Amino acid sequence: MKSHPALTTSLTDDVAEILIGEQEIQRRVRELGAQITRDFAGEELLVIAVLKGAILFLADLIRHIDLPLSVDFLAVSSYGAGTRSSGVVRILKDLDEPIEGRHVLIVEDIVDSGRTLDYLLRTLRQRRPATLHVCTLLDKRERREIDVPIDYVGFEVPDAFVVGYGLDYAELYRQLPFIGVLKPEIYE
Ligand code: IMP
Ligand code: MG
Numbered sequence: 102m103k104s105h106p107a108l109t110t111s112l113t114d115d116v117a118e119i120l121i122g123e124q125e126i127q128r129r130v131r132e133l134g135a136q137i138t139r140d141f142a143g144e145e146l147l148v149i150a151v152l153k154g155a156i157l158f159l160a161d162l163i164r165h166i167d168l169p170l171s172v173d174f175l176a177v178s179s180y181g182a183g184t185r186s187s188g189v190v191r192i193l194k195d196l197d198e199p200i201e202g203r204h205v206l207i208v209e210d211i212v213d214s215g216r217t218l219d220y221l222l223r224t225l226r227q228r229r230p231a232t233l234h235v236c237t238l239l240d241k242r243e244r245r246e247i248d249v250p251i252d253y254v255g256f257e258v259p260d261a262f263v264v265g266y267g268l269d270y271a272e273l274y275r276q277l278p279f280i281g282v283l284k285p286e287i288y289e
Contacts (some may be wrong), residue, residue: 105157110178113277120258121279130165136253147205151208153172190216201230209235210268214244235252237254240258241258244260258280
């Protein structure tokens with residue numbers, strides 16, 4: 102069988118630089134889980150992951166949260182194949198359950214301009230949760246356009262488009278176990 106050339110090379114070959122390695126991510130995720138466990142001691146959590154970028158982070162993080170918790174998902178409009186936010190946010194998939202009176206923790210992959218998170222916070226606050234907190238794996242603070250409150254940050258990252266550990270470029274690269282920067286020719 103004749104295979105496509107792309108299938109004969111590794112996805113990792115498209116990565117110019119690894120910003121945060123697998124071990125470093127896992128160490129930090131463990132710390133965050135322990136911190137959340139302490140901060141919410143005695144409470145029951147509702148962990149809301151923002152699809153699709155937060156799925157790897159969510160899966161690892163909740164393994165380190167030693168509290169009764171449930172998980173729900175929310176999907177919002179994304180960049181499409183581009184690398185910059187359109188600024189327009191839309192809910193593509195809403196939560197399955199009401200959040201009124203619950204202790205809610207939003208889990209995000211990355212906060213960039215802050216528009217997505219700002220929209221989510223405004224929307225979810227209207228549903229009257231008991232508390233509403235935010236945990237993001239990555240914070241691209243330099244690019245912030247809207248000031249949003251973030252309670253837990255895994256890592257601060259520079260202004261570069263990153264992929265891996267859930268984050269995609271045109272839906273690819275999510276499964277990489279590290280956070281990396283793509284080679285410029287990938288975007289061209
Ligand atoms: P914001 O609304 O500009 O803060 O963008 C938030 C969303 O944009 C994130 O949840 C990601 O899905 C996406 N995003 C922002 N920066 C990156 C990046 O460097 N790589 C991959 N996705 C990104
Ligand atoms: Mg996202």
